Amino acid sequence: xxxxxxxxxxxxxxxxxxxxxxxxxxxxxxxxxxxxxxxxxxxxxxxxxxxxxxxxxxxxxxxxxxxxxxxxxxxxxxxxxxxxxxxxxxxxxxxxxxxxxxxxxxxxxxxxxxxxxxxxxxxxxxxxxxxxxxxxxxxxxxxxxxxxxxxxxxxxxxxxxxxxxxxxxxxxxxxxxxxxxxxxxxxxxxxxxxxxxxxxxxxxxxxxxx
Amino acid sequence: xxxxxxxxxxxxxxxxxxxxxxxxxxxxxxxxxxxxxxxxxxxxxxxxxxxxxxxxxxxxxxxxxxxxxxxxxxxxxxxxxxxxxxxxxxxxxxxxxxxxxxxxxxxxxxxxxxxxxxxxxxxxxxxxxxxxxxxxxx
Numbered sequence: 261x262x263x264x265x266x267x268x269x270x271x272x273x274x275x276x277x278x279x280x281x282x283x284x285x286x287x288x289x290x291x292x293x294x295x296x297x298x299x300x301x302x303x304x305x306x307x308x309x310x311x312x313x314x315x316x317x318x319x320x321x322x323x324x325x326x327x328x329x330x331x332x333x334x335x336x337x338x339x340x341x342x343x344x345x346x347x348x349x350x351x352x353x354x355x356x357x358x359x360x361x362x363x364x365x366x367x368x369x370x371x372x373x374x375x376x377x378x379x380x381x382x383x384x385x386x387x388x389x390x391x392x393x394x395x396x397x398x399x400x401x402x403x404x405x406x407x408x409x410x411x412x413x414x415x416x417x418x419x420x421x422x423x424x425x426x427x428x429x430x431x432x433x434x435x436x437x438x439x440x441x442x443x444x445x446x447x448x449x450x451x452x453x454x455x456x457x458x459x460x461x462x463x464x465x466x467x468x469x470x
Numbered sequence: 471x472x473x474x475x476x477x478x479x480x481x482x483x484x485x486x487x488x489x490x491x492x493x494x495x496x497x498x499x500x501x502x503x504x505x506x507x508x509x510x511x512x513x514x515x516x517x518x519x520x521x522x523x524x525x526x527x528x529x530x531x532x533x534x535x536x537x538x539x540x541x542x543x544x545x546x547x548x549x550x551x552x553x554x555x556x557x558x559x560x561x562x563x564x565x566x567x568x569x570x571x572x573x574x575x576x577x578x579x580x581x582x583x584x585x586x587x588x589x590x591x592x593x594x595x596x597x598x599x600x601x602x603x604x605x606x607x608x
Contacts, residue, residue, distance in 0.1 A: 279511030281476050281540055282531075291477035292511035298502065307489035310514040317530045321538050346523040350516060389472075 267358040271306040272351065273297065274365050274372040275313035277424060282313040284325045286389065289431055296437050297364060297424050304444055306362075309350060312343045314371050314403040324387045327380045327394050328370040331402050340371075340403045344410035355416050355460050360451055363419045364440070365404055368427030373401035375423050396428055417458045420447060478608055479598060480511035480535065482528075482544040482572060484554025488514055497579040499587030501545060508594040513542075515560075518551055525556055529563035536569045539607025541599045544572040545590065549579055573597065 277297050280288040301308060315323060315331070318339050354361050365374035380394040400408070404421070411419065422443040425436045486494070487501040505512055513531065516524055536542050546553025553576055561571055575593050577586050598604065 279480055279513060281478065281480050281511045281535065283474075283476065286471045286474045288471075288474045288476035291475055291509035292480065293502070293506040295506055298506065302502075308514070310512065312524075312527050313531065316534060317527065321534050321540070342523075343527055346521075346527045350521075350524070 269306045270309055270354045270359045270361045271301045272309050272311055272363045275311050278310045282316045284323055300440050314340050314343050326370055327378045327383050329381045331370045337406055340406035344407045348410050352414055361419050363421035365423040366427055367423030367425040368396055369401050371401040371403035374404055374421045377401045477509035479541040480513055481505055482513045482515055484515050485517040486554050487547055499583045504587055504590050515556055525559050526563055533567040533569040542572045543597055544574045546574055547577045
């Protein structure tokens, strides 16, 4: 008889949280790994699963910064769906194994934003930093939208998510860390009251669609 | 790039070196901490199994980096299939994309983990692209 593995705590992390080289030009705030995020997750016993970077593979590593509306094209969404299909089997395995899965995106990002994305419907033409101005709006980035749609299509439950607020304009590392700690603390509390709330250990049928 | 402190170096890393199982923790150095301290970014490889599309997506990223002035290395672990690097799958994907195969460093679980950690640190510090290539891009 196959031995059942104990459930794990799994954190899906935006690609650039493990590799700042993926950031848009002038956007890297760490050399490589975003240490405070990794420290917060590992100290709580999470295993890490890095997500692909949709912008890097689409617009290249020397791309300029952009807002949600500039990436909101059929071609970019199709590209995000391909990436979602590449990583979804791993996520599905975690959930079907009964693991607790969370998602840490990148708030303010047009692609990886979770709580917030950047918006400016009439933006275009030549980038002009620091004069460039955009709004931060409460909305998922396009990559997160497409990833969540792919998981829902597979009958998987929604994944509790938050974002590291790196792309919100002025980066406040201490504030970002407080937010992340609060989110992780709230997950621990909810897990202690209801085990495996977003898992689908009994394979076959999902426990609900978002 | 104003205010940008990216390190321009990164490593392909097996899942088992990022999420080391309990049974191997004493035998392996904390590779993620070594990479962090060395200023390297991480490209995480999936655990053993069939991950054709995901490996293609990772190869796309390595191609983009290696053609634009970034140093990419691979860190394997002896005793895992393909050193944990999916090398038999990823090497042809990289060749097909015209990307040079990253230099490999293999961790030895039968050697003291602290010693292996120091060996990895030295290897990472010594590696980068040729200076003229760095000047062209960075």
